[in-house]
Amino acid sequence: MRTGDAGVFYPDPARSWIAVAPVRFVATLLLVLLVYGFSIYFVDFDLGRLWSGLPKLAHWAAKAWPPDARELGVLIERAIETVAMAVVGTTIGVIIAAPCCILAARNITPSRLLYTPMRWFLNTLRGIDSFIFALLFVAAVGLGPFAGVLGIGLHSAGTIAKLWSEAIEAVEPGPLEAAALTGANRLKVISYALLPDILPNLTSITLYVWEFNVRSSTVLGVVGAGGIGQELKNSVDLLDFARLFTIILIILAMVTAIDQFSAWLRRRLV
Amino acid sequence: MTALSAADPAIRIVGLSKRFGDRIVLDDVSFEVAAGEVVAILGASGAGKTTLFRCVTRLAQSDGGQIFLGEHAIRNLGGRQLSIARGEIGLIFQQFNLIRRLSALDNVLVGRLGEVPTWRVMLRRFPQRDRQLALAALDRVGMLPYALQRADILSGGQQQRVAIARALAQQSRFVLADEPVASLDPQSAKSILSILRDIARERMIAVLVSLHQVEFAIQFADRVIGLRAGRMIADRPAAAFAEADHRMIFAT
Ligand SMILES: Nc1ncnc2c1ncn2[C@@H]1O[C@H](COP(=O)(O)OP(=O)(O)OP(=O)(O)O)[C@@H](O)[C@H]1O
Numbered sequence: 022m023r024t025g026d027a028g029v030f031y032p033d034p035a036r037s038w039i040a041v042a043p044v045r046f047v048a049t050l051l052l053v054l055l056v057y058g059f060s061i062y063f064v065d066f067d068l069g070r071l072w073s074g075l076p077k078l079a080h081w082a083a084k085a086w087p088p089d090a091r092e093l094g095v096l097i098e099r100a101i102e103t104v105a106m107a108v109v110g111t112t113i114g115v116i117i118a119a120p121c122c123i124l125a126a127r128n129i130t131p132s133r134l135l136y137t138p139m140r141w142f143l144n145t146l147r148g149i150d151s152f153i154f155a156l157l158f159v160a161a162v163g164l165g166p167f168a169g170v171l172g173i174g175l176h177s178a179g180t181i182a183k184l185w186s187e188a189i190e191a192v193e194p195g196p197l198e199a200a201a202l203t204g205a206n207r208l209k210v211i212s213y214a215l216l217p218d219i220l221p222n223l224t225s226i227t228l229y230v231w232e233f234n235v236r237s238s239t240v241l242g243v244v245g246a247g248g249i250g251q252e253l254k255n256s257v258d259l260l261d262f263a264r265l266f267t268i269i270l271i272i273l274a275m276v277t278a279i280d281q282f283s284a285w286l287r288r289r290l291v
Numbered sequence: 292m293t294a295l296s297a298a299d300p301a302i303r304i305v306g307l308s309k310r311f312g313d314r315i316v317l318d319d320v321s322f323e324v325a326a327g328e329v330v331a332i333l334g335a336s337g338a339g340k341t342t343l344f345r346c347v348t349r350l351a352q353s354d355g356g357q358i359f360l361g362e363h364a365i366r367n368l369g370g371r372q373l374s375i376a377r378g379e380i381g382l383i384f385q386q387f388n389l390i391r392r393l394s395a396l397d398n399v400l401v402g403r404l405g406e407v408p409t410w411r412v413m414l415r416r417f418p419q420r421d422r423q424l425a426l427a428a429l430d431r432v433g434m435l436p437y438a439l440q441r442a443d444i445l446s447g448g449q450q451q452r453v454a455i456a457r458a459l460a461q462q463s464r465f466v467l468a469d470e471p472v473a474s475l476d477p478q479s480a481k482s483i484l485s486i487l488r489d490i491a492r493e494r495m496i497a498v499l500v501s502l503h504q505v506e507f508a509i510q511f512a513d514r515v516i517g518l519r520a521g522r523m524i525a526d527r528p529a530a531a532f533a534e535a536d537h538r539m540i541f542a543t
């Protein structure tokens with residue numbers, strides 16, 4: 022019998038059988054295998070079809086060279102439009118998210134009654150992609166970037182509010198309690214004791230969503246909601262691969278630049 | 292503010308009890324603190340000192356008994372009235388609870404939040420009078436030279452002093468201090484405790500302070516309360532506190 026320093030025997034604290042390592046390992050392994058089995062079955066995974074499609078892809082790739090830069094001016098203008106859509110859309114998201122995230126953060130919500138419906142509402146916004154919102158708005162307000170902006174705005178409102186409220190829930194309660202104990206109302210506590218500590222975090226989240234929105238704006242044009250995606254779709258429809266290649270290069274350059282810029286800004290914040 | 296004479300009990304706790312699940316953390320605790328009086332609570336780690344402070348300020352909900360702070364029956368209050376009552380309590384937390392990215396001065400100004408209009412708080416434009424109060428409080432705890440230093444780079448003892456200044460700046464009728472000198476050297480600890488005693492006398496404030504060190508309790512408090520595993524086992528004038536009490540409180 023092994024004993025501790027004092028000559029006392031310490032029995033291991035009792036655990037439930039499910040917490041025992043080998044049981045947990047086998048259960049986890051089975052679960053992972055099951056998930057893969059189902060998933061591969063459902064997606065019709067077939068390497069043979071990829072193989073037979075390869076020549077077609079190679080043919081297109083050959084036709085794409087050299088890239089067609091004749092419409093470079095127009096395309097760049099469209100790229101700028103894409104970034105602008107992300108800027109305005111994200112801003113709409115921020116404006117909607119700001120009041121929502123306060124209701125949706127458990128530690129500062131003024132009403133437990135509104136907390137759950139607000140969570141549901143935000144999950145709905147987040148669950149519907151900008152693309153789907155844009156599809157609806159194209160039908161409602163017509164073709165063009167405005168529909169795209171509205172789509173981005175609604176979807177990002179859900180994402181931003183959810184990430185913000187999680188950031189708010191993660192703050193330590195002490196300073197908020199200290200402020201509340203001076204008799205300060207909720208608005209004072211939030212603006213004075215909460216915001217300074219988490220503003221860098223909130224800004225970083227917003228930049229991250231904006232970055233994401235630049236990427237998702239590139240495809241909104243496919244449903245006619247503005248941006249460079251519109252040109253992309255035109256080129257695919259016309260099988261104009263040289264022009265398509267130029268567009269893809271522009272998108273790559275734009276997305277990379279935006280990601281770098283946003284990452285740099287976020288690093289400076291914290 | 293109602294005028295209080297030294298004889299009125301400013302803080303009155305009657306039969307207070309608090310459970311966390313099955314564990315009884317406060318068991319039938321009753322005592323009074325008069326205006327202008329300093330009462331020390333002595334208790335070993337886990338005795339329930341912090342829990343007592345949290346119940347008195349309603350950061351935690353107690354299970355039974357009554358808590359009176361002046362005219363406020365704390366356990367029955369809610370919403371706006373609770374805010375008003377809380378505005379009269381200056382609580383010094385064991386963990387300081389400063390806002391990390393704000394300066395020492397901005398943290399002390401938290402003590403003024405209850406009084407200053409909301410728009411001014413949001414724009415961070417405190418009236419001259421409140422800024423003066425905050426600076427005076429910082430000066431009193433010897434932290435004036437650090438007024439513009441960010442809270443998260445101050446040492447533990449310095450943060451402790453800023454937290455105390457925040458409570459002073461609040462100009463409350465009641466001060467509750469949860470181990471306010473735990474992270475200070477003996478010399479600074481003495482100066483902080485004398486400040487608490489002085490403001491009790493000057494402003495007729497009821498001060499309740501929890502401590503680990505018996506000698507500080509005897510030196511600075513008027514009365515000493517012993518808490519052991521949530522039960523009050525002593526309530527004596529500091530002068531009458533005996534070695535036997537000490538052993539009872541801290542016996543393992
Ligand atoms: N939120 C909580 N949930 C469950 N138990 C708690 C909670 N808060 C405190 N306790 C328990 O209540 C008891 C008293 O804790 P409390 O913090 O009041 O002690 P204390 O006297 O302040 O100790 P210390 O001197 O170490 O600060 C402890 O046993 C603690 O584990």
Ligand SMILES: [Mg+2]
Pocket residue numbers: 340341342385469
């Ligand atoms: Mg404690």
